[in-house]
Amino acid sequence: MKSIGNVTPKSMHFASPLALQSGASLADYTLVYETYGQLNADCSNAVLVCHALNASHHVAGTYEGQPRSTGWWDNMVGPGKALDTDRFFVIGVNNLGSCFGSTGPMHNNPATGKPYGAAFPVVTVEDWVHAQARLADELGIRQFAAVMGGSLGGMQATAWSVLYPERVRHCLVIASTPKLSAQNIAFNDVARQAILTDPDYHAGDFYAHGVVPKNGLRVARMIGHITYLSDDDMAEKFGRDLRGKDYQFGYGIDFEIESYLRYQGDKFSEYFDANTYLLITKALDYFDPARAFGGDLTAALANTQAEFLLVSFSTDWRFAPERSREMVRALVKNNRKVSYAEIDAPHGHDAFLLDDARYMAVVRTYYDRVWQQVDRVVMPAHKEAA
Amino acid sequence: MKSIGNVTPKSMHFASPLALQSGASLADYTLVYETYGQLNADCSNAVLVCHALNASHHVAGTYEGQPRSTGWWDNMVGPGKALDTDRFFVIGVNNLGSCFGSTGPMHNNPATGKPYGAAFPVVTVEDWVHAQARLADELGIRQFAAVMGGSLGGMQATAWSVLYPERVRHCLVIASTPKLSAQNIAFNDVARQAILTDPDYHAGDFYAHGVVPKNGLRVARMIGHITYLSDDDMAEKFGRDLRGKDYQFGYGIDFEIESYLRYQGDKFSEYFDANTYLLITKALDYFDPARAFGGDLTAALANTQAEFLLVSFSTDWRFAPERSREMVRALVKNNRKVSYAEIDAPHGHDAFLLDDARYMAVVRTYYDRVWQQVDRVVMPAHKEAA
Numbered sequence: 001m002k003s004i005g006n007v008t009p010k011s012m013h014f015a016s017p018l019a020l021q022s023g024a025s026l027a028d029y030t031l032v033y034e035t036y037g038q039l040n041a042d043c044s045n046a047v048l049v050c051h052a053l054n055a056s057h058h059v060a061g062t063y064e065g066q067p068r069s070t071g072w073w074d075n076m077v078g079p080g081k082a083l084d085t086d087r088f089f090v091i092g093v094n095n096l097g098s099c100f101g102s103t104g105p106m107h108n109n110p111a112t113g114k115p116y117g118a119a120f121p122v123v124t125v126e127d128w129v130h131a132q133a134r135l136a137d138e139l140g141i142r143q144f145a146a147v148m149g150g151s152l153g154g155m156q157a158t159a160w161s162v163l164y165p166e167r168v169r170h171c172l173v174i175a176s177t178p179k180l181s182a183q184n185i186a187f188n189d190v191a192r193q194a195i196l197t198d199p200d201y202h203a204g205d206f207y208a209h210g211v212v213p214k215n216g217l218r219v220a221r222m223i224g225h226i227t228y229l230s231d232d233d234m235a236e237k238f239g240r241d242l243r244g245k246d247y248q249f250g251y252g253i254d255f256e257i258e259s260y261l262r263y264q265g266d267k268f269s270e271y272f273d274a275n276t277y278l279l280i281t282k283a284l285d286y287f288d289p290a291r292a293f294g295g296d297l298t299a300a301l302a303n304t305q306a307e308f309l310l311v312s313f314s315t316d317w318r319f320a321p322e323r324s325r326e327m328v329r330a331l332v333k334n335n336r337k338v339s340y341a342e343i344d345a346p347h348g349h350d351a352f353l354l355d356d357a358r359y360m361a362v363v364r365t366y367y368d369r370v371w372q373q374v375d376r377v378v379m380p381a382h383k384e385a386a
Numbered sequence: 387m388k389s390i391g392n393v394t395p396k397s398m399h400f401a402s403p404l405a406l407q408s409g410a411s412l413a414d415y416t417l418v419y420e421t422y423g424q425l426n427a428d429c430s431n432a433v434l435v436c437h438a439l440n441a442s443h444h445v446a447g448t449y450e451g452q453p454r455s456t457g458w459w460d461n462m463v464g465p466g467k468a469l470d471t472d473r474f475f476v477i478g479v480n481n482l483g484s485c486f487g488s489t490g491p492m493h494n495n496p497a498t499g500k501p502y503g504a505a506f507p508v509v510t511v512e513d514w515v516h517a518q519a520r521l522a523d524e525l526g527i528r529q530f531a532a533v534m535g536g537s538l539g540g541m542q543a544t545a546w547s548v549l550y551p552e553r554v555r556h557c558l559v560i561a562s563t564p565k566l567s568a569q570n571i572a573f574n575d576v577a578r579q580a581i582l583t584d585p586d587y588h589a590g591d592f593y594a595h596g597v598v599p600k601n602g603l604r605v606a607r608m609i610g611h612i613t614y615l616s617d618d619d620m621a622e623k624f625g626r627d628l629r630g631k632d633y634q635f636g637y638g639i640d641f642e643i644e645s646y647l648r649y650q651g652d653k654f655s656e657y658f659d660a661n662t663y664l665l666i667t668k669a670l671d672y673f674d675p676a677r678a679f680g681g682d683l684t685a686a687l688a689n690t691q692a693e694f695l696l697v698s699f700s701t702d703w704r705f706a707p708e709r710s711r712e713m714v715r716a717l718v719k720n721n722r723k724v725s726y727a728e729i730d731a732p733h734g735h736d737a738f739l740l741d742d743a744r745y746m747a748v749v750r751t752y753y754d755r756v757w758q759q760v761d762r763v764v765m766p767a768h769k770e771a772a
Contacts (some may be wrong), residue, residue: 050707106568163399181759182620182643185614187646190608193651196637197601199585215583219605222576226569231703234568240674247672249408249508251582251664254671257568265579286633288626316616360539 003070004036004078005083007061009101014134018096021286024121027110031135032101033057033093036077037085039139044377046141047370048132049077049086050149050156051279053224054272056100059092073150085372093135096127097279105275106207118204123277125287126154127199129159136146143380145370147306148172150352151319152280155287158327161304162289166380170370171306171365173318174352175352177323178297178330179288184318187227188281191220193276204275218265220277225264229347230315282333294324297330307337309366311359313351314344339366379385389456390422390471391429392465393447395487400520402406404482407672410450410507413496417521418487419443419479422463425525430763431476432527433756434518435463436542439666440487440658445478446471459536461594461741468557468750473757474531481514481542483665488533491661492593496631504590508665510748511538511673519553522750532756533692534558537705541673544713548675552766556756557692558749561738563709564683564716565674570704573613574667577606581660590661599660604651606663611650616701616734637660639701655731683716693723695752697745725752 011032018026034057039046049059050073058076063069077083077090094102098122105120112119136144147160147168154176161171180188194203198216202209226234238257253259293299308331312324321342331338341362345351351359397418404412420443425432436444436457446457446464455642463469463476467550480488491506498505522530533546535552541563547557566574584602588595624643639645679685694717698710709741717724727748731737739747 020400024635097607118637126555136410178627182624182626182641183617184627185641186608186612186620186643186647187639189647190612192637193608193648194580194605197604205419218583219580221574222579223609226572226576229569234572240566240568240571240677241564249409249410249502249668250434251578255568255571255575257572261572261575262579282635282637286602291626316574 001078001080003074004062007036007058007071009034009057010308011101012135012138014131018127018131018134018255019126020121020127021112022122026096026103026121029096029103029131029133030101031093031103033091033135034061036060036090037088038303039089039141040374041380043141044143044145045088045166045374046136046139046144046380047083047090047148048081048136048144048160049090050128050132050147050153051071051092051344052097052149052151052203053284056098057092057094057102057265058100059090062165072353076363078358082360083148083367084371087374088367091135091139093132095123096131096156097123097276097283099273099276101357103220105204106273113206115205116275117207118275118278120252120275120279120283121335124283125155126163126277128283129156129163132156132160133164136167143167143169144186145374146170146172146367148174149176150174151176151349152284155284158289159287160307165303165305168306168378169373170309170366171304172309172311172366173324173327174311175313175319175349175385177319178290180285185285187223188285191223192278192281193280194219194223197355201274206274212269214269217269217272217274217277218262221268222261222265227259228317230317230346232315233346233348236346247305297326298333301327301330301336302334304331304334304336307340309341309342309363311341311352311362313349314342315346316349316351318349387464387466389460390447392450393420393422393457394418394449395767397487398521398524400517401465404517404520406506406507406513407510407667412482412507412757414490415482415489415517416483416487416651417479417489417517419477419521420445420447421478422446422476423474425475425527426630426760427476428525428765429528430531430765432522432525432528432530433469433476433544433769434522435448435459435469435476435478436514436518436533436539437478438535438539439538439670440654442484443478443480443485443488444702445476446486457530458538458739462749463748468746469534469753474753477521477525478517480507482517483662483669485533485659485662490659491590491665492659499593501755503661504595504664506661506665508668511541511545512549513670514669515542515549516624518542518546519550519579522553529553529555531760532556532558534560535562536560537562537735538670541670544675545624545673547692547694548687551689551691553757554692555754555763556695558695558697558752559710559713560697561699561705561735563705564676564713566671573609574671577609578664578667580605580609587660592660600655603658603660603663604648607654607658608647608651612737613704616703616732618701619732619734622732655686683712684719687713687716687722688720690717690720690722695727696747697727697729697738697748699733699735700728701732702737703733704735
């Protein structure tokens, strides 16, 4: 299926301060974003796609002259695809704290004139959603036909449905969870410790030293990568295959899985910012909408107004199907309209990014329904006008 | 139940070279070991207990004046315990390459007069077993009533049954596997990379620099520790409990699980040798008795003569029950006598070290049978006499 083709990122600057959940605030900030498709006259066909840990606003299409720059969800978003850009106006937005363009630790702190580094405030999923809402305001989008995301992106979709219930008609939460488990947090913290204890981290100010905590980032990514794949998938793809003919009896590469993981770690450590990695894993750890309701997820979701699609994958042991079912049960208790698909797929957590005919068919069918409502929807009055 | 009380380690030096699987050899070596109970007149009541990654020869009892020095399997081994030292003569032996007394990377390389460091040869489970067999020879033990181990110790017990079939009457393989999966190897390799890329590792010669690659070891241990516990057990023990009242919005400790893991990592990095960690994880990765038989585990176990007890634990995702079942099936195909218990326990891989009434009852009952045979056994002639 054809891609949307060449795309160009845009950026928008927000001059008024953003109050953060931590109590800190950002004096001003810039968000980088991309849009695909056309916004219709009454702005009722907008879909927001939220990104996960190592992705960005570049959801679909390619950058001119960079044929390998395909967006991270290009198989999902484009003309005729499950999220059809011939129908919908799709927005990808890079989150605050990222290293891909929106204001983050690599940018200058207006208070010091030097890069923020570790001084960039810890931001939460809810902070991201508030920042995104301002972008929607500027784009004239009072209500999204859908907000959608996988993994950490699914948390943002969930937070949208809670924080801005009247602005979300449909909420698509893929391979996500209403909160991290102790094991999830444990993996994140080991990854953070690898970065924080790398001597090249320099307490977050490594930019000034002209170095990057590559070893720490590399180990962090290797740990993360293991949790994205299923045990079965790794066994299938790599098993105990050796790189050479026999054991090397040393600490080089013996097994193909070692070669693969080290390569993933090396590649990641060359382009990803260590401070961004730290703060995104914290956003993951902190997300827990039920926390303010004594752990009662049903109460936390009581004010939502959206209809929901949740999708989970059978071999995802990072955010297992049970985590999605937990959210489905809470929504059902609230009499929300919920569709839920549990896809029997071998690829672990990464399945949400891959082509799986049943998965794509579920999302496509769901968007058909979203589309049928677009023309009939009576858009709510703009907040200021209310 | 009372402990065996004060114990004292012994050591034995072996002056003739040990040829290793890698092709290298150790010119000479020392093994540190402990024994509990009395060897009977015909030497038919000896049980060898093999240790796992971070343990040692100190299986049971305590060292005089060190009340907190209890052996790692003291709940299993002692007077009246499942492995009853009133009946059996139990041997715990520290493996080659360890940092707890037997010849290892911290000891002087006779060729250079300096610590081996990374030059200590990579040893395999099979190498350990051959070294242990020499100790058995010196102790006058031609045949063990049982060889027993958990996790990596279970691999040694398995290797004993393959390499010295006539010297093992019973083989007890607990929470183990006939080979590591790609995911197991992946976790080991990330742990190794954390150590190898720690600047304080100094290519293995950190002893000369007066430093220890603590950060790397700490991360390695944290990764390992996550894989020893079950997701459920972590959820039960720690959940999302916070150390303080609210989120800290920084990179200190927010969650109890972080506090626990960092503590485990810190503690480990203070006493464990980095080179030992590297080589023991390699021994784990390399173990694969079926490899020489084109992956056919049944063929690999065809020459065994022992009777077997295998035990696995339902929530062990490191070496899951299916890995034990795989070995049970291969033994059954060989018409070996096999008992197998799958214990429904919440504690993940660590369950093999913990008190669980059903688990202990299974092992106790099995050793009752081993004991009933001790008086009736006709010991095989000594190899030299054959």
